[in-house]
Amino acid sequence: MSAMTETGQPTDAFLIGAYRAGDERAARQLVTRHGAALARFLYSAGAGRSDIDDFVQETFFRAFRKLDGWRGDASFRSWLFTIAGNLLRDDYRRRKGRVILSIEDRDIADHADPEGDLAASDAHERMRNGLARLPRLQREVFLLRVQGGTEYAEIASALGTTPGAARVHYHHAVRKLKELMQ
C-alpha cells in the first residue's frame, strides 16, 4: 500500500501508523484533514451547533484510543462517522429522544444574495428536519453517500451491513426525504 495519495499527501493509514509510533503531529494532521467533514456530518445528523466542537473532540479522542478497532476495511473518515453516529445516538437517548433544532442552528450563509440565502437556508432547515425523522441507518447511509461521495461497499463496511442493503437504505432515505420536503 502506498504511503502517499495521488496529490502527494500522506495517506490516513500512514498517518495512523506514525501516530502509533509516537508522532503527535500525525494525529493533528488527521484532525485537520477530517474535522470539517465530521462537523458537517454531525450538524446534518442533528447535533446542535454549540455541541459540535465537543462531539468532534470526543469522536477523535475515542478513535485514537481505539485505533486497533480500525482494520482499514472502511476509510478512516467513514469509521469516524460511525463513531460520531454512536455518540449522537447515545446523546439522543440521554435526552429521552428529544430532538432540539433551534433557530440558532440554521446554516447561516454569508453571501450577498439575501433571497437566495433565505431559500437555501429554508431548504437546509427542512432537510435537517427530514433527516432527523429518518431511521439511523438510512440517515447515515444517505449522508455518507451524499456528503462523502462514499461508495456503497465502503458504507457497508463502515456500518456493518451489505452493499446491497446500503443501496436500499439510500433509496428509502431519498424517497422519504422527497415526501418530507415537498
Add this chain to the structure above:
Amino acid sequence: MTQCAGLSDRMPTVAAGRSEWSGEELAHLEACPDCRAEWALVQTASTLGTGASTALDADRVSARVMARLRSEPAPRPGSGAAAVATLLAAAAIALVVWTGRAPDQTDRRVAPAAAQSALLVPELDRLSAGELTDVLEAFDGPLSERSSVAAPTLGDLSDHELERVLRAGGV
C-alpha cells in the same frame, strides 16, 4: 441499469464537483421530474452544514484531543474483556432492579430460584462476591418506585445511575 438509476448513482459525485453531467444526462434531468427532485435533494444535502465545518477550529480541537490522550491513559491491555463482562453483568442487574420485575412474570412464578437467577443474569457467574456487592449497593431505594411496564434500556438510566453502574463495574 435504467437511466434514472445511473443518474442517481452519479449525483453525489456531480454534486461534489468531481464530475459533470453529460448532455444526454442533462436532457434526462430536464425531462424526468423524479430525477429532478432527487437532484435537488442531493444538492441541498451536499451543502448542508458547511457553516458548521468552517466554524470548527481544528487546531484547538486537536490540541484538546492530544491533551486528553496524554492525561487519560488507554485501558490496560487484556482488561477490556473483563471490563465488558462486568459492565454487562452490571447492566443486566440494573435493568432487573430498575424494573422491579423479571422479564417474564409467568416463568418467575414457576421457576425454581436457582434456575431463575441463572435465567435472568447469567453474567453474574463471572463476578466476584465483592463486585456483586458493589453493583447491588449502587442501587438503593424501593423497587416498587422504579417499576415500569415498558422494558427500559441503558439509555433510560439517568447520568447519575449510569455513572454508578460504571463505577461499580470498575470501568
